[in-house]
Amino acid sequence: MATSTVENYLKEILVITLEEEISKVPMGQVAKVLGVTPGTATSMAKSLERDGWIKYFPRVGVSLTKKGKKLAMNMLRRHRLLETFLVETLGLDWSEIHAEAEELEHAISEKVLEKLDDFLGRPRFDPHGDPIPSKGGVIQQMTSKPLSEFPEDASVRIESIIDQNKEFLRFARKSNLVPGQLLKIIGKEVCADAITLKTLKGKVVNLGFRSAEKVLVLPYE
Amino acid sequence: MATSTVENYLKEILVITLEEEISKVPMGQVAKVLGVTPGTATSMAKSLERDGWIKYFPRVGVSLTKKGKKLAMNMLRRHRLLETFLVETLGLDWSEIHAEAEELEHAISEKVLEKLDDFLGRPRFDPHGDPIPSKGGVIQQMTSKPLSEFPEDASVRIESIIDQNKEFLRFARKSNLVPGQLLKIIGKEVCADAITLKTLKGKVVNLGFRSAEKVLVLPYE
DNA sequence: TCTATAATTTTGACTAATCAAAATAAATAT
DNA sequence: ATATTTATTTTGATTAGTCAAAATTATAGA
CATH class of the missing domain: 2.30.30.90 (Ferrous iron transport protein A (FeoA))
Incomplete structure (x- = not known):
């Protein structure tokens, strides 16, 4: 089972990969988005590779394995569904939901997540307009x-x-x-x-x- | 800031204290409810005392300080409000909510908790009939x-x-x-x-x- | 009282995650 | 091509939380 630290690393690596359309994310960037020192990111990269979540290319960067991508997609789904819930149901402000979802996404079970999805009417976009990956980890095509x-x-x-x-x-x-x-x-x-x-x-x-x-x-x- | 391990220890100590009406919970019992070895419970007791959460009486047991009780009460509030949400809003089964709430209670912020409380209509009892401590940490304990x-x-x-x-x-x-x-x-x-x-x-x-x-x-x- | 049993504590070791600072490699500028 | 700057890795140390097993203390039985 992945710790929530592992979940965070994988999710952030995925987000950078999607946003910048690169295949290998340099360690400096990983360290920055996760708020750790570069050395920490490097040593983490090694243990993520040991456990089969990523591929680590020294002095170049990291990329997700199939297994890592699956988990990362799932985290993105959790994050975005939770953000939707926080805005739609509880009426939280747009600006505060990210940090909240960041915590909850590690604690919510698959079962509760699916119930929440039902309750929300299976939304396909979160409050920022970003697509919510499906249960299987597939992200909606960005067709208009x-x-x-x-x-x-x-x-x-x-x-x-x-x-x-x-x-x-x-x-x-x-x-x-x-x-x-x-x-x-x-x-x-x-x-x-x-x-x-x-x-x-x-x-x-x-x-x-x-x-x-x-x-x-x-x-x- | 308390880690979720600390939160768990304090909450369980509180629950035992309330249920058995004792003032000092023996270490064996602490170890048992938390699913750790006795040695772990002892060493944890020392660091909880160092940080002012509990009083530790060697070979006798532990009791919560004012600060510890406050946090523990707050955890109980979180737990019971979340259980209420899981049953009332998401329709989860009575038998599965405890474990779910156990995870979420550490991740939910004070702000989201209060929004949830509003959303649920400020219930005073959880689905098991147990009273939900108030925001200030006071439990309504009139004798029925x-x-x-x-x-x-x-x-x-x-x-x-x-x-x-x-x-x-x-x-x-x-x-x-x-x-x-x-x-x-x-x-x-x-x-x-x-x-x-x-x-x-x-x-x-x-x-x-x-x-x-x-x-x-x-x-x- | 003295011993057997039960509870508790100590000790030594381990893992995950982190930092600071030194070492190294790569990229850029002159 | 060489020096400087930037990025990355290594090294050594720290903290939280845990276990196994040995040592200690308390409790109860004969």
């Missing part, structure tokens, strides 16, 4: 999705507008709803059928759900 | 009395059912006579040997005096 499927506070980038309607397109352009534009969902009232957006420049736009379905976006950052 | 001793119009909360009889327990559960349930005595006919109760939801139940003696309650409000 309708704006309407994202939760409040999500940061997204417009990929495309799927509507031929000239009226709508004109409105969209006028409101800066163009591919490439970065947006934050600052309000989502399901009962009122309304979504409120803010562009990077601070411009605020309101959309109905019907329209929000026509705007395909990707989670950003 | 048989339902039969209370007058008409009294509002009470069920503390426990003292009967081994399966028939009666089944009936009690069916009638919602379970720990934590709030009741009002709406009729008491001494000559007819009968008590009439009403639950919060308006359900009316009749009990004979013999049965009412088996239901221990506390006055409520």
Whole structure:
């Protein structure tokens, strides 16, 4: 069984791998994200390799083995589901959930996690808009999705507008709803059928759900 | 900051102290409940004393200091609130919640705990009927009395059912006579040997005096 | 009282995780 | 090509928590 220190190392290595699209994460970076000295990261790398979690390439960096990646993906799932719970159910602030989830993710059992997933309605994105890996450890393809499927506070980038309607397109352009534009969902009232957006420049736009379905976006950052 | 090992030692010492009403818990018992060898318990006792959590009386046992008791009470609060959450919200089975809460209680922050408390409606009893210590670490420990001793119009909360009889327990559960349930005595006919109760939801139940003696309650409000 | 048994403590050893600081290797600049 | 800077590894030490087994003390029995 992996200790929570091991879980943290693997998860952070995975996150860096995904974010920077590199195959070997240098030790300095590992040390930095985990808040330990470089020497600690190196000695940890050796014992992680001994236990089959990673491959360690001296003076180059580390990469996850299949077994390591599986565990790391599972940790990411835990983390993101917990963040969703903390925001959606308990109403915690966006800014404080990361640290909280960081602790809980090591303590929650597989069973409770699945119950929580049910309770939350099997969300596919966390409050930051990041995809929640499936139970099997597969991460959702980053194919663009309708704006309407994202939760409040999500940061997204417009990929495309799927509507031929000239009226709508004109409105969209006028409101800066163009591919490439970065947006934050600052309000989502399901009962009122309304979504409120803010562009990077601070411009605020309101959309109905019907329209929000026509705007395909990707989670950003 | 206390490690989770420290938290466990203190909590278990508290539980034994409460259950057996003794002031000094012998080391053998500490070792047993924590699943460690006696030598480990002894050496742990020394470091717990060094850090001011307990008083250690060699060859006799340990007792909690004020500081230790405060932390231990807080752990008990965490444990029981989490058990309540696991049953009430996630629908876990009664038999599995203890082990789950045992892990989570060390990971949940004070802030999340209070949010959870709000979310659950500030329950005062966990699913086993045990009282949940208040935020300040005070445990509500009025002595419960048989339902039969209370007058008409009294509002009470069920503390426990003292009967081994399966028939009666089944009936009690069916009638919602379970720990934590709030009741009002709406009729008491001494000559007819009968008590009439009403639950919060308006359900009316009749009990004979013999049965009412088996239901221990506390006055409520 | 004296001995057998039970409980407790001591001792020595081990693992996981960490740091500080010295040593080494690689990358960059001159 | 050499010196300087930066990244990485090694070394030696520390702390928390644990066990096994020997030593000690207390308890109870005859």
